[in-house]
Amino acid sequence: MQDIAFQYHFTVPKTAIDDMNHVNNVVYLQWIQDIAKKHWEFKTDQQMRDTYVWVVLNHYIEYHLPAFENDNITSQTWIDNYKGVKCERHTRIINSDTQKVLVSAKTSWCLLYKETLRPARITDEISTLFF
Template sequence: MRWDYPNPFILPICASAAEIDEFDHVNNAVYVQWMEECAWQHSIELGLGFAEYQALDRGMAILRHEIDYLASAYEGEQMEMATWVAYSDQRLKMDRYFQLRRVADGQTLLRAKTTFVCIELSSGRPKRMPPAFVQGYGAAMLPEHARPTTV
């Protein structure tokens, strides 16, 4: 399967009956849940799970989602959600890209960009990223030449 960018983190997904809406396809809100799960699993792989967030009193909170829903997913379909850390200012903000593809035919069902802001967990206020975030997320960042200007 070809991805938009090199070296994605990939989360396998299978659409369940509980995720199907009145239109007989996966509800749009479910895609957002899948994006969240994929981002968390990738963060954990980078050594930045919630336990590390708590120990550092920092977390990456969602500031903005930009989502293009390109095609529908249906019950029982096998899919893969890919994610990349696309950009980080290494102070407050980080962008993460997502791409959801159906395994059977390789069709891209979704492309998205999420902008995160670093917050202090104890106050909820924006705070500078700790060195562990700069190192962990920075090591996973797409090379500059691979980053598009838009998703």
């Protein structure tokens, strides 16, 4: 198993619940993007965030178990590899009380220059923060 690079803990809000009384699949996708952003912001300074931005190329998500209102959640993320302008980020969403994996995801991201929105090669400066 890959070392976990970043974790975030929260409680499922009522707004995440759908008509089936569990967390909606779209909410999990938002949580996957949220933790990626939190990880980026935690590891980088404002100058780097003003220079670069990430965009999603694709998501692969597996839904294992449902989550419910007021469940305690741990979201975990790490970057497995990178090449050129792309990286592969993994995310797990876990019920903090049972330690059961609710969702696992793999997302391909592309680094862009924020000003031009053109692809930017992942530099040593960036790679040393995340790998």
